[in-house]
Every structure is written in structure tokens, then in C-alpha cells.
Amino acid sequence: MSDLGLLSYHLGIEVGQYKDFTIVKQTCYAKKILEQFGMGQCNAAKFPMEPGARLHSDNDGQPVDATQYRKVIGCLRYLLHTRPDLAYTVRVASRFMEKPTLMHMQAVKQILRYLKGTIDLRLVYTQEGLKEELVGYSDSDVGGDLVSRRSTGGMAFYLGGSLITWCSQK
Amino acid sequence: MSSCEDEFMAATFATKQALWLRNLLLEITPRKPQVVELYVDNNSAIALMKNLVFHGKSKHKDIKYHFIRKCVEAGQIAVKKVHTDEQKADALTKALTLGKLAVMRHLLGVRDLSGLQD
Numbered sequence A: 001m002s003d004l005g006l007l008s009y010h011l012g013i014e015v016g017q018y019k020d021f022t023i024v025k026q027t028c029y030a031k032k033i034l035e036q037f038g039m040g041q042c043n044a045a046k047f048p049m050e051p052g053a054r055l056h057s058d059n060d061g062q063p064v065d066a067t068q069y070r071k072v073i074g075c076l077r078y079l080l081h082t083r084p085d086l087a088y089t090v091r092v093a094s095r096f097m098e099k100p101t102l103m104h105m106q107a108v109k110q111i112l113r114y115l116k117g118t119i120d121l122r123l124v125y126t127q128e129g130l131k132e133e134l135v136g137y138s139d140s141d142v143g144g145d146l147v148s149r150r151s152t153g154g155m156a157f158y159l160g161g162s163l164i165t166w167c168s169q170k
Numbered sequence B: 001m002s003s004c005e006d007e008f009m010a011a012t013f014a015t016k017q018a019l020w021l022r023n024l025l026l027e028i029t030p031r032k033p034q035v036v037e038l039y040v041d042n043n044s045a046i047a048l049m050k051n052l053v054f055h056g057k058s059k060h061k062d063i064k065y066h067f068i069r070k071c072v073e074a075g076q077i078a079v080k081k082v083h084t085d086e087q088k089a090d091a092l093t094k095a096l097t098l099g100k101l102a103v104m105r106h107l108l109g110v111r112d113l114s115g116l117q118d
Helices: A027-036 A066-079 A084-096 A102-117 B003-028 B043-050 B063-073 B098-108
Strands: A013-017 A021-025 A121-126 A134-141 A152-159 A162-169 B036-040 B077-081 B110-112
Touching: A013 A027, A027 A066, A027 A102, A066 A084, A066 A102, A084 A102, A084 A152, A084 A162, A084 B098, A121 A162, A134 B003, A152 B003, A162 B003, B003 B036, B003 B043, B003 B063, B003 B077, B036 B043, B043 B063, B043 B077, B063 B077, B098 B110
Parallel strands: A134 B036, B036 B077
Antiparallel strands: A013 A021, A021 A121, A121 B110, A134 A152, A152 A162
């Protein structure tokens, strides 16, 4: 077995290891998603989802190709490994995979446009916090889901100031 | 369902994860057991996690959600108050406005270092 040196690329996730910090990113994968779904040349958006926008099941809406919709969601979910800022929006969009309509597809396109504008963002792990302690944050949004009236809970855990675990859950 | 109750349930879920992470860290690093700090932005939920006085009014809550109080008593978890503006889990529960999105993104450790030589 030969030594290939420091880890730099693994399953679509690019890793950069430097003296003071480590970065984890999926820029190439994000570009691939945008190309695959014909959004390579789209205009960038500032939000992944309009603040206050509430998606509902939209029973009377015009249905779209469910397979295509699920495909986009699947790709976006893999991207969440390095993009916790998208966790909530992708999670909301993935609630409508059973019967997606034009409204849901537009929400997904908004995410892709946001992705286009923030494609270079990456997770950074620094050595800022010298004290290696585990700190957690937990928050919830009451009745955020219009369909089931259930709440969305979120949590984030930091070890020595760097994010290690996060979750957004209904 | 009140927001207090809701925060309480979210915190219980976070507690389970916290204990798991704590044990994992004990296993893979040479360190002593530490108290995990858990930040919640709801005062009444914190009060509920810390003492039993409230119990009469919130009895209907399922017993499993009172798991967190046991953990607090055992000294495994320390619940602390954090202001909503510094609540780092905020971005995971709602769609944020532009200014807040940038702040929260930074707090989560998602940063733009594109100037960096790759």
C-alpha cells in the first residue's frame, strides 16, 4: 500500500488541510448539479428561500415531473454535507417529493439560484477555540409546517468553535 | 402546543445527540468527561428543564421528554440561555432575512475563502 499523502478529495467532497485550518467543500459537485439541471447560466439569488415564504401541499397546482424533482432533491441533500446553511430549505422542499407542483419546483430553482451565487462557500474548521469543549445549540420554530402543523427543530454542535454536527428536523 | 413546549422537545432531541457525542469523544480522545453546554433561547423552557416546580402545569407532556431533566440533574448537560441573535441553530429552523443569513452562515462556519490558493 502506498501513502497518497493528506486527504484532498473523497466522494465528491474536497478537503484542504492547511497549517491553521481545514476546509471542506463541494464546489465541483455544486457546479455539476447546476449543469445537470440546466441552471449553469442562471442568475444568482441572495436567498435560498424568501423569508416568511410558506410552502404548502398546493393541491390545485400544476404538477411537475416528480422523478426530476426527486432527483434534484437527492443531489441537494448530498450537498448538505458541507452546506448547513441550506439544511432548512432543502428539508422543506423535500417534504413535497410525493406530489410536486410548479410552486415547489420554483422553490427548488430558487435554492439552485442561491447555490449559483454562493458556490464558493465552504465549511471552515479553525483552531480558534483552544478549549476543546462540546457546545450545543437547540432551537425550534412552532408550527412552521403548514401541512401537518408540526414544528421544525434545529440543533448544532460545536467542538472547540467548529461545527461538527447539525440537524434540522420536523 | 406552546413555544416553550416546543423548545423543550427540540432540546430533548439535542440532548440525546449531545450524550452520544460526549461518549464518542470520551472514546476517541484522551479526555475527562465534560459537561456539555446546551444553549436554548427560551427562558420558560430552560426553567422547565432545571426544576420541577412547573410540573403541575406541564404534566401532559410525555414522560420521555423529561429525559433532559435527568441529564441536567446528573451533571451531563448544562442548559444555558442564549439571545436569539446569537442562536446558532436559528438558520436550521427558518428562512432568514438577508442580513441575518450572512451572520448565521458565518456562525455556522460556512465561509467564502475563494481568495485562498487551492
